Amino acid sequence: MSITREIGAHYTPDKGTLFTVWAPAAAQVDVVLKDNDKIIPLQREAFGYWTALSEETAPGTRYTYRIDEEIERPDPASQHQPDGVHEPSDVVSHHDFNWTDKKWKALPLEQFIIYELHVGTFSEDGTFQGVIDKLPELVDLGITAIELMPVAQFAGSRNWGYDGVYPSAVQESYGGPEGLKKLVDACHATGIAVVLDVVYNHLGPEGNYLNDFGPYFTNKYNTPWGKALNFDDAHSDHVRNFFIQNALMWFRDYHIDALRLDAVHAILDTGAKHFLQDLQEQVHHLEKQLGHTYLLIAESDLNDVRLINPMEKGGYGLAAQWSDDFHHAVHALLTGENSGYYSDFGKLEQLQKVLQHGFVYDGLYSEHRKRTFGSDATANPARQFVVCAQNHDQIGNRMLGERLSKLVSYDMLKVAAGLVLLSPFTPMLYMGEEYGEENPFLYFVSHSDKDLVEAVRKGRKEEFSAFAWQGEAPDPQSEDTFRQSKLQRSYEHSEPHRQLRDFYKALIKLRKSAPALARPDKTRLHVSADSPTQVLHMIHSGESPYLYILFNISNQPQKAKVVKEVGADWKLVLSSDEHRYGGAGKALMQEINAGQEIELPAASVTVFQSNIIL
Incomplete structure (x- = not known):
């Protein structure tokens, strides 16, 4: 060690x-x-x-x-x-907070239904208390875990959190250390786990005084955000210790259940033992000390299974990683966008592949990257991949911060929901998507250095050059940009938004209650794609009764032939086209058999259930 x-x-x-x-x-x-x-x-x-x-x-x-x-x-x-x-x-004390979660047991990853949120824009208050006040909404929805975007202290009062400069200090404008403890305690009281987003690949630009103390940074590498942290050069043992102690603190002192490790591809380490393996070993040691399970989830754009493979197989042993390929495959299909990294996606067969294997690019040539890319994830359990149709990056790094609700039809939003929540993977929603929030999620900062503010403005414009987006980027420094990004909670007064939320609730309830989805397994998943009709067939056969799901990913009604693998006696259990979910209410066949033809509504999700053993 x-x-x-x-x-x-x-x-x-x-x-x-x-x-x-x-x-x-x-x-x-x-x-x-x-x-x-x-x-x-x-x-x-x-x-x-x-x-x-x-x-x-x-x-x-x-x-x-x-x-x-x-x-x-x-x-x-x-x-x-x-x-x-x-x-x-x-000076902070961790001895006087009255924790009430002594009976809390960590949820297994298979039970995570994650809801990513930004503390500053999730509620009008923009505080931890504001999140606590809204927990009943998340319990009603069926959420089992919230993922907090970074809360480490940053300059000013508004920021995404990735500009933090004190990794162990809880942002004061959110409620400080006491406020975070109250939130975690409240979440555990309602049965919700807490995932915290942490940044170990760079520090923000304002208030970053680490170099005054020691060689925390190295000139060997650069990251998109400046100098790389020193994980493998002279004195790197102590830089590694700095971040390992941070991770252990969140688990031990704040009762956090899991850490989402930001952009681990920018943690540059060529040593014999990668920092991430070192970190996982230290977390295992803490687990033995405290008798509790803690999870590390990586965000990576490398499609590299070494992150999640067991250490005895040469991996780093992390619990899970995000699958960008899943998001890109869904987004490109639903929106038709084909610029930037979306140019590598857009085919129904790619969605079929990612559902069965975890990655699309698993050793294939990427036209966007101009190189062969990725590794084969077929042998990795489905739970190890966190998937979504929306997240803070994919929304907020658009020039105008548009959510999917601004890019596709209402009915297609339900298709996106079904693909995420009925996939075999660990599903994640982004705050507001469950009712079709229409406010954007924009990039915002509150720096005090004018030169830095100008540099941020310039840098944002350069980031958008690979995409065919029209318009002018909102000013990141403006408080109006921040205010525009707050949730409206329109489902409280809009019937279509309430009906969309009801559909999300129905999907989550099905995921929790259907034996075939209790422990989703890629090896017991049959997926087939019909490109001419843009219909995807998905069969979960892990446990009986099995589920047969048809996704019509076109904007026209389509006829689909029931695949032979399904046997007979399948009964309709859920349709996105029902009136109660804002659909047209078109009459659907209540029962189907193998080889039978069925007409599917445009942009729809249709779920059948059977007791027949396949």
Whole structure:
């Protein structure tokens, strides 16, 4: 195992606060207590760590580190920045919160129905309390896990969260450490797990003082966001420890159930043991200590099964990863868009392939990338792939932040829902999609540096150059851009939006109750595609009664022949065309048999159930 050492300010009742910081090049490091300007000299220990115990320092104490009597900086491992990224850190206690989730048992990944949300725009308040107030809505919908976009402290009060500069400090404008604990506790009380999005591939630009302490960054690589973090160069053991301690903190001190690791393809590490494997090993160690299960889920655009393969098979052992191929296959088919990376997609056979195998590009040549790309995921269990038709990236990185509700018909939104929620994979929804939210989700920041703001504006425009999008990008710095991105919750007063939400509820209920979907299995899934009609046949045969699902992915009614594999005696259990789900209510056959022809409504999902053993 790698070097592991707790860092930051750790308060223990009756003992005080132990300060530990890594500054290998410093000749002297002191803690400056801002309440009384008291100076506490730190003692140098091995590998450039500096430490001291202050028996009098209690939670709520503001402090900075002073390096070589020259510069003062907040704590790199700060757990609270109450006055922002440039101001002193705050000592936090993890001993006085009244947790009520002692009986909470971690959900297995197969039971995750994830709802991704951005704390600042999910509610009018834009706080953790605002999320707590809306939890009954998510329970009613059937959600079993929420995924919070990053909450690490960033500059200003509004940001997606990927510009965080204090990975262990909970954003003050959201409610700080206490607010996050209350949210996790409330989620567990309602049976909802919590996934937290964390960023270990870069730090934001404003308030990033890590280089004043040590070689946290390397010149060996660059990322799309600037210098790469130092995971494999000189002194990298201690940079790895910095982020490993962060992950363990979320699990141990905040009772988080899973971490979504942002853009792991930008965690650049050519060492014998990749940082991600190192991290997973440390999480396993914590699991043994606490008797609890924790999950690591990677976001990656590499289509590389090493992320999720067991360590004994040369993998990193992570629980799951996002499947971009699933999203792109669905999006390109439903919208007809073919610019940028969507140029590699758009065929029904690709959707068939991703449903059966997990990836489309599994060693195939990608015209967009101009190279052979991906690995074969056929042997990996379906639960290891998190799939969606919408997420913050795919919406927010469009120039105008349009959701799918602005790009396809109402009926086609139901097709997208069915593809995600009836797939064998771990499904994820993006906040508001369940009722067809029409407000965009735009990119927004609140930096204080004018030059930085201009650089962000310019960078966003350059990102859109590969896509055939028309219009002018909204100003990321404008508060109006942020306000436009808040949910309207239109289902509360719009009948079509309420009916769409009811369809999502029905799909989630079916996923939870149907034995064939209880433990979805790619090896017990039969998928066939009829390109001329754009009809996809999907049969789940894991457990009886089996499910036979027909997706009409065209905007015209289509005739489809029931596939031979289904046997006989199949009964209709759900149709997106029903009046109660905002459909036309066209009469459908209540029973079907193998080889029979059935007429499907335009842009529709039709589900049959059978007790026949295939």
